[in-house]
């Protein structure tokens with residue numbers, strides 16, 4: 422991918438200086454120092470802080486620095502597997518797979534980078550992983566250990582801003598706009614966070630810094646593992662242009678297929694499609710695609726106390742027509758939503774489902790309970806009734822769905838969720854669900 426980017430010799434020289442400062446142990450205590458100029462403030466470069474080069478392209482927008490948000494996405498590297506390798510030194514350097522039983526229907530939850538070299542990845546069946554790498558070491562997840570590290574990591578993140586939005590046990594968005602108002606740079610915060618995580622947990626995290634969630638998340642993935650990457654506003658469009666559309670948030674396999682049939686492969690292709698064409702093809706989602714192709718993503722970072730709902734949704738490569746399959750899919754999502762509620766320390770009173778039909782018409786159906794809901798069982802119990810309301814028998818137009826979603830809203834904070842009662846074990850169970 423680097424081949425697409427013009428190198429900037431000046432910035433590279435500057436980077437080398439950063440590298441020297443780092444080796445000398447010089448602290449990054451002066452935010453105005455040139456060594457931090459890869460940050461979002463007034464910079465025209467996109468620095469690769471992992472030492473693999475830097476890039477520069479002409480300014481493409483002239484937003485005032487004060488209008489620009491500073492978003493960091495932090496993502497632990499191969500999280501479950503890394504915790505196992507940390508706690509069991511004999512596993513270091515080995516292909517380690519945390520997940521379900523390779524002899525059964527289990528799936529890979531996380532695998533070490535050594536295992537990834539064999540083509541193994543998350544969500545692959547454990548049986549397939551074993552056939553790719555027979556010598557791999559298979560471990561069952563130890564969720565309590567991972568939750569403990571997660572609490573530590575989220576605690577570190579909250580030292581820098583109250584605006585921390587965990588996405589799962591091992592990744593979160595931070596909005597550090599306010600923290601940077603007095604001249605501290607977002608990249609400095611990201612660098613410090615990575616160092617603290619490593620020092621305090623013995624594990625590495627990658628971080629991306631940019632002006633919205635879409636780009637911060639793509640940036641954290643850019644130099645994984647153990648990387649830091651910054652996409653300043655003037656670099657956003659060029660950074661996105663060569664990426665395949667499937668990398669974009671909200672673009673699932675079904676959408677990718679449809680986009681490919683429209684000869685849209687890269688984000689640049691998507692940018693060249695007209696707004697009208699995208700809306701005609703994808704409805705409201707088309708508008709989202711139109712905007713993200715231009716690096717526009719106004720979604721706020723939502724800390725759990727401001728959050729209105731916790732949910733998940735999935736677009737299917739082939740429309741689902743069998744109500745039994747729809748229900749099973751919704752129940753699987755209920756487990757994911759319950760796990761997410763646990764991470765966020767939340768519970769709710771309303772369970773809703775969302776269904777999108779082949780004509781892109783979208784409906785939601787909700788059930789509000791007198792009890793607070795946070796366990797999978799409780800969410801699941803609402804699903805048959807909601808599905809029956811969403812897909813009434815005898816309506817052929819809406820008999821199949823291209824998307825389903827489950828959400829819990831009416832949220833309240835759960836002060837103390839007992840760690841080992843049912844709910845969180847669902848994360849373990851989820852490993853064997855597929």
Ligand SMILES: [Mg+2]
Nearest residue numbers: 496497498591
């Ligand atoms: Mg991760």
